[in-house]
Amino acid sequence: MAILIIAEHDNQSLKGATLNAVTAATQLSGDIHLLVAGGDCQAAADQAAAVAGVTKVLLADNAAYEHQLAENVSLLVAELGADYSHIIAPSTTGGKNLMPRVAALLDVVQLSDVMAIESDDTFARPIYAGNAIATVKSLDAIKVITIRTTGFDAAVSEGGSATIETVAAVHDAGISSFIGETMAKSDRPELTAAKVIVSGGRGMGNGENFALLESLADKLGAAVGASRAAVDAGFVPNDMQVGQTGKIVAPDLYIAVGISGAIQHLAGMKDSKVIVAINKDEEAPIFSVADYGLVADLFDAVPELDAKL
Amino acid sequence: MKVLVTVKRVIDYNVKVRVKSDGSDVDLNNVKMAMNPFCEIAVEEAVRLKEAGVASEIVVVSLGPQAAQEQIRTALALGADRGILIQSDANLESLTVAKLLAKVVAEEQPGLVIMGKQAIDSDNNQTGQMLAALTQMPQGTFASEVKVDGDKVQVTREVDGGLQTVELAMPAIVTTDLRLNEPRYASLPNIMKAKRKPLDTKTPEELGVEIKAHTQLLKVAPPAARQAGIKVASVEELVDKLKNEAKVI
Numbered sequence: 001m002a003i004l005i006i007a008e009h010d011n012q013s014l015k016g017a018t019l020n021a022v023t024a025a026t027q028l029s030g031d032i033h034l035l036v037a038g039g040d041c042q043a044a045a046d047q048a049a050a051v052a053g054v055t056k057v058l059l060a061d062n063a064a065y066e067h068q069l070a071e072n073v074s075l076l077v078a079e080l081g082a083d084y085s086h087i088i089a090p091s092t093t094g095g096k097n098l099m100p101r102v103a104a105l106l107d108v109v110q111l112s113d114v115m116a117i118e119s120d121d122t123f124a125r126p127i128y129a130g131n132a133i134a135t136v137k138s139l140d141a142i143k144v145i146t147i148r149t150t151g152f153d154a155a156v157s158e159g160g161s162a163t164i165e166t167v168a169a170v171h172d173a174g175i176s177s178f179i180g181e182t183m184a185k186s187d188r189p190e191l192t193a194a195k196v197i198v199s200g201g202r203g204m205g206n207g208e209n210f211a212l213l214e215s216l217a218d219k220l221g222a223a224v225g226a227s228r229a230a231v232d233a234g235f236v237p238n239d240m241q242v243g244q245t246g247k248i249v250a251p252d253l254y255i256a257v258g259i260s261g262a263i264q265h266l267a268g269m270k271d272s273k274v275i276v277a278i279n280k281d282e283e284a285p286i287f288s289v290a291d292y293g294l295v296a297d298l299f300d301a302v303p304e305l306d307a308k309l
Numbered sequence: 310m311k312v313l314v315t316v317k318r319v320i321d322y323n324v325k326v327r328v329k330s331d332g333s334d335v336d337l338n339n340v341k342m343a344m345n346p347f348c349e350i351a352v353e354e355a356v357r358l359k360e361a362g363v364a365s366e367i368v369v370v371s372l373g374p375q376a377a378q379e380q381i382r383t384a385l386a387l388g389a390d391r392g393i394l395i396q397s398d399a400n401l402e403s404l405t406v407a408k409l410l411a412k413v414v415a416e417e418q419p420g421l422v423i424m425g426k427q428a429i430d431s432d433n434n435q436t437g438q439m440l441a442a443l444t445q446m447p448q449g450t451f452a453s454e455v456k457v458d459g460d461k462v463q464v465t466r467e468v469d470g471g472l473q474t475v476e477l478a479m480p481a482i483v484t485t486d487l488r489l490n491e492p493r494y495a496s497l498p499n500i501m502k503a504k505r506k507p508l509d510t511k512t513p514e515e516l517g518v519e520i521k522a523h524t525q526l527l528k529v530a531p532p533a534a535r536q537a538g539i540k541v542a543s544v545e546e547l548v549d550k551l552k553n554e555a556k557v558i
């Protein structure tokens with residue numbers, strides 16, 4: 001049986017997280033099909049067809065799917081998914097919103113945030129904010145899975161030549177509608193895709209001081225992240241939160257500035273390759289995971305670091 | 310309008326869980342338990358809806374062992390009106406929880422169900438969406454703002470790139486994100502009053518839901534430990550290490 005991946009896209013282009021899901025699927029047995037459900041989303045489907053390893057793209061192009069409302073798309077995926085062994089999406093907010101609804105319609109559970117695949121039915125996933133890793137065997141006929149993107153490399157986005165098949169089924173539950181969105185605009189790389197991340201915590205003091213980190217980030221080609229305390233205090237927007245309940249990141253270099261290192265924050269970044277912590281409290285727990293710790297006032301250290309790069 | 314709120318009994322969020330030495334599970338013996346933080350936010354939101362005159366009654370439900378009564382009492386002390394404990398010592402997987410909750414929904418007919426987005430033990434983030442599927446209700450997950458307007462509710466959701474607003478026909482399900490509100494503390498008089506509020510106990514059998522295993526836990530291991538690092542004495546040394554030792558810049 002084949003594996004169905006739910007593509008994440010904005011109707012024009014495929015989101016990077018989908019490529020991680022494709023790599024996860026290559027570790028299972030079966031052909032890989034990608035579902036592109038959207039409105040006016042032919043361009044995204046064309047990109048999907050070029051992803052190496054994908055054999056078929058299912059294109060469900062209808063206004064009912066334009067904003068990928070879970071109420072509508074779950075009905076479509078549950079209908080198509082009945083013929084697959086695995087249904088996979090990245091554990092982005094989109095995947096997390098949709099997939100449990102699909103699972104319930106298929107009378108199976110979802111395996112959330114899978115970080116490693118051991119076999120077609122056995123998976124490793126973090127529990128308790130990553131303080132334990134559970135190895136779980138699924139007893140369900142259809143495995144509905146969200147994958148942690150940091151656990152799987154991105155598949156190559158070019159060179160494939162999947163066929164595109166149009167799906168006619170239209171499901172409009174008629175119980176929800178999209179009103180609007182405010183998306184943070186940034187020229188910096190996306191947090192979950194960045195090779196380098198500079199993150200600030202409560203120690204930054206206010207939103208204006210994040211300019212110090214932005215300047216550093218621009219020199220390093222980095223994304224800027226934050227702790228929950230910094231987001232709650234209104235220094236920066238919510239989509240910058242790294243942690244158990246924010247974004248899970250694993251860049252080559254993570255620089256934590258004025259962040260104490262609560263377990264919930266560590267849960268989101270401790271798989272980074274190299275961790276740097278700058279904190280004036282030498283007892284701060286962040287130092288227990290940092291490869292390089294600098295005990296210093298950030299308002300001295302960050303400008304100095306910026307100048308030396 | 311009646312509001313149904315779910316609260317889960319979980320390990321206190323300040324406690325760092327340990328894995329049992331035989332790798333069979335985590336060790337919850339003598340560990341401090343509490344209401345799941347996202348459920349506290351759900352209770353708070355329901356109470357605010359009641360204070361605003363939008364909600365008329367708040368029913369709080371928990372599924373789990375007898376001891377989960379404590380979390381229901383906490384919710385009653387915070388302002389919920391009555392509680393339902395669905396008592397079971399079995400391992401209740403999300404789909405089973407959703408099926409049991411669907412029975413409660415059918416009985417209680419709430420206009421709004423408010424749940425946490427995630428339980429901090431399983432980190433599953435799925436029960437609300439599942440309940441929505443089973444009851445064919447719309448879902449406003451990861452909510453940072455909830456506005457009831459007649460028979461519709463507008464939910465602002467924390468999504469990856471920012472915020473998204475959707476409008477849902479009620480009855481609807483909302484799952485809470487961290488910034489929806491800041492939960493209050495229960496006052497002593499309210500804790501005393503909560504002891505006299507009604508609390509019903511039911512069993513999965515009474516509700517006619519079979520407890521089925523969808524997964525088998527093979528083992529639980531601690532995460533890969535990080536090598537303890539070093540402290541650098543200066544920014545200069547830091548830059549040198551990053552360039553020449555770690556080679557990341």
Ligand SMILES: Cc1cc2nc3c(=O)[nH]c(=O)nc-3n(C[C@H](O)[C@H](O)[C@H](O)COP(=O)(O)OP(=O)(O)OC[C@H]3O[C@@H](n4cnc5c(N)ncnc54)[C@H](O)[C@@H]3O)c2cc1C
Pocket residue numbers: 200201202203204226227228229230241242243244245246247257258259260261262263264265268278279280281284296297298299322346347429
């Ligand atoms: C259910 C739940 C989920 C959560 N999810 C998340 C999550 O996803 N992500 C997350 O981050 N948190 C999360 N938290 C919150 C977490 O528990 C901590 O409260 C939070 O991470 C603390 O943020 P902080 O380190 O910025 O603040 P603090 O703990 O206040 O630390 C600030 C640090 O800055 C240092 N500092 C201050 N001034 C300076 C200076 N001038 N120079 C250098 N250092 C300075 C201080 O020494 C201190 O160590 C969650 C909590 C709960 C209950």
Ligand SMILES: Nc1ncnc2c1ncn2[C@@H]1O[C@H](COP(=O)(O)O)[C@@H](O)[C@H]1O
Pocket residue numbers: 315316317318345347348370371372373401403406423424425426427428429431432433434435436437
């Ligand atoms: N056993 C339970 N009792 C009460 N509520 C629950 C239970 N399990 C899950 N929930 C609710 O569902 C939310 C999401 O849980 P989960 O899908 O397990 O991460 C929680 O925040 C609770 O509000």
